[in-house]
Amino acid sequence: MTDETDRTPREERIELALDLLANLEHETLPLPAVVDRVETVTTDPTLVRRILDEAELRGILEREEGRIRVRRGGYVSFERQVVTRDGEFDCRRCGAALSTGHFVRLDAGELGPFGSSCVRKVLGRE
Known part of the structure; x- marks a missing residue:
């Protein structure tokens, strides 16, 4: 097992x-x-x-x-599942340099960092 x-x-x-x-x-x-x-x-x-x-x-x-x-699923809650951290990051979607990274907490793990507009695109908010 x-x-x-x-x-x-x-x-x-x-x-x-x-x-x-x-x-x-x-x-x-x-x-x-x-x-x-x-x-x-x-x-x-x-x-x-x-x-x-x-x-x-x-x-x-x-x-x-x-x-x-x-066919199934829920929606990511920005208030509970998206956290920000200050630091030096590169966006996982567009590659831009970030001073604040947005990370998405999912059951399977954490995904990020993303910039503020890319996190919305990834989650389908834009």
Whole structure:
């Protein structure tokens, strides 16, 4: 029997990306927008594909004609699940230098840092 602490870093990234997909704000998104969000966790094309396949297998999303429909999930609460920290960071989405990083706390782990506008884009608020 495998304990959650026995997961590899690759498996941890998969779970983090799946958790992010399950919490997207929009019900439907074009495939490139979904890939943009997954790439905040990994830019490995093989792993991105595996994450999308696994999300479909687990019922998190379904694909139809170039669009992705999120089939379940909740929404990230900015007040409870997005925390800020001061320091020297690079945004995981756009690469910009940040003095304040926004981090998203998901069940599978923490994702970030992001700038204030990128965290909104990642979560589907913009």
